[in-house]
Amino acid sequence: MDVYYFPIDKIEKSSNVIIYGNGLVGKQLVEWNNKFNYCNILAIIDKKAVDKQMYSNIPVIKVEKMECLQTNFDYILIASKKYESEIELILRNKHVCANKIVKIEQCISDIGxxxxxxxxxxxxxxxxxxxxxxxxxxxxxxxxxxxxxxxxxxxxxxxxxxxxxxxxxxxxxxxxxxxxxxxxxxxxxxxxxxxxxxxxxxxxxxxxxxxxxxxxxxxxxxxxxxxxxxxxxxxxxxxxxxxxxxxxxxxxxxxxxxxxxxxxxxxxxxxxxxxxxxxxxxxxxxxxxxxxxxxxxxxxxxxxxxxxxxxxxxxxxxxxxxxxxxxxxxxxx
Missing domain, CATH: 3.40.50.150 (Vaccinia Virus protein VP39)
Structure with missing residues (x-):
């Protein structure tokens, strides 16, 4: 399985972050953050989200519900390489600033x-x-x-x-x-x-x-x-x-x-x-x-x-x- 790292070079510590994607990669990123307590994850966006869905005590929502979050976000982290371009287009169409959209990279540490x-x-x-x-x-x-x-x-x-x-x-x-x-x-x-x-x-x-x-x-x-x-x-x-x-x-x-x-x-x-x-x-x-x-x-x-x-x-x-x-x-x- 590919391993992806949380991009600390692009996201400041203690930032408010939304993760886009509740698949294996998104869950990797959440578990990493749970371990290191690096930032505050406000929500996880996923197109298959259902009402009141949670993952690791974090609400899982559809992109349409993003505006309902009570706390302003600093970054949206795209937790997918396969659908990266598609998700970025969705976010830009929702007028999310380019400097708030962060992409993942494969972890150089996956084999040590x-x-x-x-x-x-x-x-x-x-x-x-x-x-x-x-x-x-x-x-x-x-x-x-x-x-x-x-x-x-x-x-x-x-x-x-x-x-x-x-x-x-x-x-x-x-x-x-x-x-x-x-x-x-x-x-x-x-x-x-x-x-x-x-x-x-x-x-x-x-x-x-x-x-x-x-x-x-x-x-x-x-x-x-x-x-x-x-x-x-x-x-x-x-x-x-x-x-x-x-x-x-x-x-x-x-x-x-x-x-x-x-x-x-x-x-x-x-x-x-x-x-x-x-x-x-x-x-x-x-x-x-x-x-x-x-x-x-x-x-x-x-x-x-x-x-x-x-x-x-x-x-x-x-x-x-x-x-x-x-x-x-x-x-x-």
Missing amino acids: GYQNAQMTALGKNNFWGKDGIDWYSKAELNVENTYEATLKRNIEKYDLLRNKQGAWLDFGCGQGRMVQFLRKSVGEFYCCDISEAAIEKCNQRFSDMKNVHPFVNTVNSIPLKDNSIDVVYSLGTMVGFDFREMDTYLKEIYRVLKKNGFALIHHSNWRETEDYLINGKGYTHSKGYLRGDVGVSDVQFLANKSGFKILEHYTIPWGKVNENIDAMCILRK
């Missing part, structure tokens, strides 16, 4: 959001290289500056190395560029990545280090036990995550963390930059950077939803990029 976003969609422009190895190799070149700007200040500020027997997880570790700074200061060090080639590099790199455990991450989950990790950090990976992927993995990070455990998350803030307002589309920033379609407010929303306490959240202006394209979020379970 993290893997597709990082290794497929972004890889189309050859930025990542085969299996991400080109990107990981480039990342090694500036590793000390990255460590100083993201991890070191927070490790020191929150005294995260006080437990010398603690268990740490590097989520999206690449070739293990950050592990070298920390492996001798903790008890067990787990590092995972979706790229088998990257994990093979880690196995070679840390073959003589018994406390380092590289493994290939599974799609949409982290194969570790509940409440097993003291500190999780992620650098240079979750910057490519969209709203759905951030939600999935923040919940997984929360699950594997012990009570009072910490998470240090480096993520995209592109959605809240001036560049996004002017050039925003897909994953590509106008200067060529590859960033997920989220911002600080989105990550705060999802972190709170997952159960985290947000200790600190700040943007990172990298070098000459003064528009705060990235952010660091410090979380505690």
Whole structure:
């Protein structure tokens, strides 16, 4: 079955939305919204609607009844690809403004959001290289500056190395560029990545280090036990995550963390930059950077939803990029 995503890049959070279509696609969108509580769905339009019909506590109505809704809508989301043009014509004939009509797109995450976003969609422009190895190799070149700007200040500020027997997880570790700074200061060090080639590099790199455990991450989950990790950090990976992927993995990070455990998350803030307002589309920033379609407010929303306490959240202006394209979020379970 085709999977379609709720177009958060076109519909603002907390908007009033009507879904046109009560078939499988429309129901997918409703269930997604029920899970994430992203917007307020006023009604579902369907040509087969009958009086007093409801779906998931949402009224299902015929298009003729649209004017009877007591709340003004911000968008109508067409939940059909097959009849998209026909439905759009119906809406335009009812004088619905074009900028209020939103169309769906097939979800890039239908066979694994993290893997597709990082290794497929972004890889189309050859930025990542085969299996991400080109990107990981480039990342090694500036590793000390990255460590100083993201991890070191927070490790020191929150005294995260006080437990010398603690268990740490590097989520999206690449070739293990950050592990070298920390492996001798903790008890067990787990590092995972979706790229088998990257994990093979880690196995070679840390073959003589018994406390380092590289493994290939599974799609949409982290194969570790509940409440097993003291500190999780992620650098240079979750910057490519969209709203759905951030939600999935923040919940997984929360699950594997012990009570009072910490998470240090480096993520995209592109959605809240001036560049996004002017050039925003897909994953590509106008200067060529590859960033997920989220911002600080989105990550705060999802972190709170997952159960985290947000200790600190700040943007990172990298070098000459003064528009705060990235952010660091410090979380505690």
